[in-house]
């Protein structure tokens with residue numbers, strides 16, 4: 039039975055990947071390693087928690103000895119590394135937290151994998167899930183390709199760029215088998231409401247201001263999270279060793295237009311007058327170092343593996359909004375920290 043370690047499996051993207059793998063591959067033993075920070079909670083995986091091929095491990099990738107012990111104990115064959123601090127604004131107020139988790143944490147995992155696999159690298163894989171933000175910012179035109187040079191602008195993207203470089207360097211120096219994917223903005227159920235889409239949905243529900251940074255003319259490429267999870271599944275099984283692949287939705291939106299769209303859908307769903315929620319929009323001071331535009335050329339993954347997004351933005355947003363509307367308790371408990379407190383206590387056995 040192949041043992042697959044998924045780090046950050048209680049988080050937003052990680053939980054979708056963990057669910058997909060647990061359900062689709064009964065012949066794999068899936069280990070979900072997560073520190074259960076504010077952004078990850080086991081409520082996200084309630085539906086698979088009792089499956090026999092699923093094991094939860096509460097651990098922190100910043101703790102090298104804990105990670106080494108787990109590799110010794112369980113002898114993982116493959117790693118899908120998603121655990122990360124991921125919010126740009128938090129990285130501006132506390133850059134070091136991002137170095138500790140994203141850089142040190144990744145290197146701790148790389149060391150543990152290298153040491154555990156040193157006698158036999160066959161059928162091993164360190165799959166690093168990264169971001170398109172490592173490439174920096176685009177002007178009005180052009181797309182990031184896999185050969186675009188790295189030019190990170192925020193402490194967050196600098197930490198992810200650094201972790202990508204470490205992964206690549208372990209491939210060159212220690213021959214560690216690896217793949218890196220760099221993906222655009224994800225949205226969907228279970229995303230912590232600090233990111234644009236769930237934040238705005240939450241604020242519209244509660245009639246709170248919708249803070250649009252700067253002039254709102256910043257562009258992001260949005261991908262439904264399950265499409266990302268499927269891309270990860272494909273790359274995990276079919277990607278070539280020591281390659282990187284870009285993943286994106288070919289779905290560019292300026293923030294202000296996305297805000298208008300969310301207001302329109304929410305007014306309809308909440309039975310409010312059309313235009314009501316737009317009045318909540320408030321232009322505020324810009325994010326420092328704000329990247330103007332991200333857009334992805336995903337032709338490599340599409341040509342090599344036949345991947346393309348399957349969920350249209352219209353359908354994805356409907357599904358996302360419906361999920362948040364019927365999970366208001368989830369919203370309340372993640373923002374108040376109740377889930378974090380509950381699950382940390384439950385797994386505080388070490």
Ligand SMILES: Cc1cn([C@H]2C[C@H](O)[C@@H](COP(=O)(O)OP(=O)(O)O[C@H]3O[C@H](CO)[C@@H](O)[C@H](O)[C@H]3O)O2)c(=O)[nH]c1=O
Nearest residue numbers: 124125126169171221222223232233234249250251256293
């Ligand atoms: C939270 C927030 C964001 N924004 C703007 C900033 C960005 O231009 C856009 C999206 O912001 P965020 O949701 O924070 O996402 P962004 O900075 O693009 O980064 C995301 O997308 C990246 C992939 O591109 C991921 O690697 C990051 O982990 C993820 O956080 O909306 C606002 O105008 N107001 C807000 O309150």
